[in-house]
Amino acid sequence: MASSVVSVSQMSSSAAFNSSTRSVYQIVNVGGSCGNSSWRTCPAPVNVSSSMSTSSFQVLNVESSAKSFGLLAVGNSASVRASGGASSKSICPGGGIVPGTRREMICHAKIEDAQSEEVPPMTVEEQAGWEQRQKEAAEIKDPADPFQWRWTLNWNQITPNIIVGSCPRSPGDIDRMVNEAGIDAILNLQCDLCFDALKIPFDAIRTRAVERGVRLERVAIRDFDHADQSLMLPVAIRVLNSLVGRGMKVYVHCTAGINRATLTTVGHLTFVQQMDLEDAVASVKSSRPVAHPYIDCWSEARRRLLDGRKDEVTRASVELYETRLQNGIKGTKETDWFDAEKLVISRTFQRYLExxxxxxxxxxxxxxxxxxxxxxxxxxxxxVPTKDSII
Structure with a gap:
């Protein structure tokens, strides 16, 4: 039984939070029987020595749960200490003791059949990504609730066939995803820059997925790039729908499982399943509170999908109007038109699937x-092999 070390450092993820809700700060138990992982805010930063890759960080512990790793807040007590060789001890969520002479607090989480792997130090590119996410988060979240993040493998189930989570960074992570989440397929939305920033061995991860009988598809989408996300969103939805349409349980991930993955999931719920946008976003956020899809990208993708299709929408609107009258359902021309737009887009993705x-x-x-x-x-x-075929 090998162990994997995960540490938490500078703020990350596309963690711009919904200003109208405090659900992102929902406290979720991450005990041994927890169904998934979540995130919690931390009360105050702890300064570390200048030789660290970041000037300050919030100490977080990571615990193994039935479904994924979770981030647990810790207070300014025995579990928190600054660097510099203080001879203290840190208590892991599961009750274990970690000798306290390291700069970062760590908690060992057991992973079956995985080699001992340690998360590498933050690269310059990864640091830049975390800072960008921190900037986005600061625009809409309560500044009185600072929280910081660094990668850990975690996920949440959104629908029976769709799971959204953070990226695997080693072949051993694929084993956890298969063993604990029961996935059949993976939709990777990371671009090459993401691989470089986090030093992700994508070829080794893809090989391990094949060995475990998992289909791994990739649609490269640039992080933080609204134009690229608008362009590639329909492609990602099409691939996701192709996997779901074959009855697969799909793990959708970008880097942190906060922006691109949730945007793609919202797109699937709306463009394929004809959910209203507000309901789709609420559904995703209720399962994964840190979700922060770029809605402007969704709007632009929707506009492009309908561009030049007025006649088609008109026919669908008449169809819906006649059906509504036959069934005695109240409505208006405006609602008929809006529903017709949803129907036209949904039919488009059905044709893609076929x-x-x-x-x-x-x-x-x-x-x-x-x-x-x-x-x-x-x-x-x-x-019987021929003579020429035998070498």
Whole structure:
């Protein structure tokens, strides 16, 4: 049984929070039977020596739960100390003791079948990303509630087939995601810059996913880039819908599982399932309180999906109007039109799904037949390898 060390340092994630709700600060038990992980605010920063990669950080402990790691707040007591060799001890959430001579507080979480891996120090690029997320968060969250973040593997289930979480950073993380979340597929939304900033061994992670029978798809979307997220959102939704449409349980992640992953999930709920935007966002945030999708990107993607399709929306609106009258349902022209827009977009993604499934079926049949033909050529058609095929 190996152990993996996770530490918490400078603020991260696309953690701009909804100013109209305090749900982001919801306290969630992260005990041994907890179904998922969550986040909690921390009361005050603890200064560390100048040799650290950040000038200050809030000490957080990480505990293994039934579904994921969680971040637990700690007070200014025995669990918190500054660096400099103080001979103190830190108490892990599970009751274990960590000898206290390190600059960062750590808590060991056991991971089955994983090699001992330590989260690498923050790179300059990763630090810049955390600072950008801190800037976004500061614009709408209560400054009286400072909180800081650094990567840990955590997730929340949004629908029966969609889980949103942070990124895996090692092959061992894939094992945890499969063993604990029961996933069949992964939709990775990170761009190459994300891999570089966090030093993520993507090839090794992809190989491990294949070994575990997990389909890993990737739609590269740039973090913090509103234009790129507007452009790539329909592509991400299409891939997600293709996976969900085949009955897979999909783990959707960006880097922190706060911005791009939640935006894609909101897009799926609205563009595919025809949910109202407000209901979709509320549904995602109720399951993952730190969710902060860029709604302006959603709006721009929606506008582009409807651009030049007025006649199609008009026909759908008439269709909905006639159905409404036949069933004695009250409504207005405005609601009919809005519902018609949702219907047109949903039908578009249904056509995408049909196309994607047909391509998969054809590719499967083609690969099967190609294998048969190659095998025949190698065996002379009688199942016995030919002389030329033996090297």
């Amino acid at each position: 196309t994607d499934l047909a391509m998969i079926d054809m590719e499967t049949a083609w690969l099967k037949r190609k294998f048969e033909l190659d095998h025949q050529a190698a065996t002379g058609g009688n199942g």
